[in-house]
Amino acid sequence: MLAGEIDIQRFFAAFEEMKSRWKFGSIPQDVFSAQFPKMRTAALPLMDRYQAGLHEEGSLYQKTKANLLAPDDFEKMEALSQKRKHKLYRNMVRATVASLDSRLPLTINQREGFIETVLKHTEPLEPHDYNEPMLFIVLPKFKEIEAELKPLFSEEEWPVVLQFINLAGMRKR
Secondary structure, three states: OHHHHHHHHHHHHHHHHHHOOOOOOOOOHHHHHHHHHHHHHHHHHHHHHHHHOOOOOOOHHHHHHHHHOOHHHHHHHHHHHHHHHHHHHHHHHHHHHHHHHHHOOOOHHHHHHHHHHHHHHOOOOOHHHHHOOHHHHHHHHHHHOHHHHHHHOOOOOHHHHHHHHHHHHHOOO
16 A cells, blocks of 8 residues: 555654764764764664554555545454454464474473463563564563463473573563
């Protein structure tokens, strides 16, 4: 949809405008060091906008979609979008559990129990959250529900699971 492209163009125009205020390239370190805090502060709203998603609520795309589609079609599209979001989240959880399985061989019951516990007790991530390395996408969700996951494992197994879950702390941010 053209409205979505316009949202993207607006974002990059705002980025270029922000970028044009600063010197780049071969500049003295002290000049760069002096301008960096101001650059970061100026970039934060754009970073937040990007992380929230360029086509989220309030975007031209969302406004256009709401006005072009009949209410019934809009609801169907939203339901399909939610279904895709849940399926993507389930796949990311499964892939991360497979990574745990390579560190600690899991039984079928542990694997399925882990996946179902995560899906039952957490909310799917928004698609823009999937910009991080795969392993770090859902680990913070695992960390939120450690107490619910612990009964799936023996006393000997739990430290390995906990070590894996604590990799969430290695995230860059």
